[in-house]
Amino acid sequence: MKQQTKLSQKQETVAEHQTQSNPAREFANSDELLRFDAAQTTVPPEIAQRLQKSAANIPAAPRPWWKTLFGG
Amino acid sequence: MVCQTVVESLVENPIEAECAGRPVLELESDGFAELYQAHSREIFYLTLRLLGETHKAEDATHDVFLKAYKKWGGFRGDSSARAWLYRIAINHCSNLRQSWHSRNLVTGAEEAIWENATAKSDSPLRVLETKELGQRIQKTLDALSDEYRLLLLLVADEELSYDEIAALVGQTTDAVRGKLHRARKAFAAHFEKTV
Secondary structure, three states: OHHHHHHHHHHHHHHHHHHHHOOOEEEOOHHHHHHHHHHHOOOOHHHHHHHHHHHHOOOOOOOOHHHHHHOO | OHHHHHHHHOOOOHHHOEEOOEEOOOOOOOOHHHHHHHHHHHHHHHHHHHHOOHHHHHHHHHHHHHHHHHHHHHOOOOOOHHHHHHHHHHHHHHHHHHHOOOOOOOOHHHHHHHHOOOOOOOOOEEEOOOOOHHHHHHHHHHHOOHHHHHHHHHHOOOOOOHHHHHHHHOOOHHHHHHHHHHHHHHHHHHHHHOO
16 A cells, blocks of 8 residues: 555655656647647658668669759 | 768768768669658658657658669659658658558548537647657657648658659648648547547
8 A cells, every 4th residue: 555655655756757848738730730740740760770771672763754854 | 072082981880971951871773872861851750750660660761762773774864852752752641551451440530520529720839849750740640640740750751742742642732721720620639638
């Protein structure tokens, strides 16, 4: 019982800490909320490494004639 | 130039390679590494929220950019590179979801109930705890129809115009605006229930 109380107190402290470190926010609408969410999202660097390996096995697409001629 | 230096210094450990918060990629194809650095975040985010799981989003982002890499030489710039990548990502995720026989549990009737719910699209969305915000957003998006989910994710990207969004979803700009109003309302109603 005492142990449960201790645990409960600890959980409360953790919860309190999280609340303090993550203050309440208000978003005007779903667009703003999703923008915030997207900005918090980081791209795992493993994707770039996998892509580099995969692309290494594929010859790069030939440069089209119009780009060769006119640039771009 | 700074990126290049970072790449050179991290050749032995490319996993750690990162420049200005964006993963670094070195490929022979002209400009493709820059394309990846400029757009990988939005493509990863779109696939993450459409597919709902990080490992699926990682695979999908890899596949999307690999497809783009194969077609990059022929990209004529008829649309913006951003919209072009979105097109590939949307088609890819749509194919994946179909092949998984994804079940859409929200019927038209249920959606109408949510649209008529008390939440208004102009009501602010209050978030007390941002730590689990991603889970709440995912849960909310999962409860919406595929169409609403995609529209909300696309319109959240400020770089995309309404015309580009309309082209991506195959509808008129007016139809997109009308549906967005209902989609925002449905999102707000669902989001309130995820607390």
